[in-house]
Amino acid sequence: MADDGPPASSRPLVDTLPAVKAFKRLLIVVGIAGAIGALAKFRGKGGVPPTSGGWRELEGPDFR
Numbered sequence: 001m002a003d004d005g006p007p008a009s010s011r012p013l014v015d016t017l018p019a020v021k022a023f024k025r026l027l028i029v030v031g032i033a034g035a036i037g038a039l040a041k042f043r044g045k046g047g048v049p050p051t052s053g054g055w056r057e058l059e060g061p062d063f064r
Helices: 018-043
Strands: none
Touching: none
């Protein structure tokens, strides 16, 4: 009896297509980017916004 290689149960049924590999890599990259973005958002320097100052309406000679 000739040996034709590994048994059928250990061989993949279909080779993974390059498009599927690219899609999986894209999902991994998007997931890592999302995790970094979430980390930056939650660790960002918050604080209380200023309650005074800001814009005021100009009148008459103050337009210069």
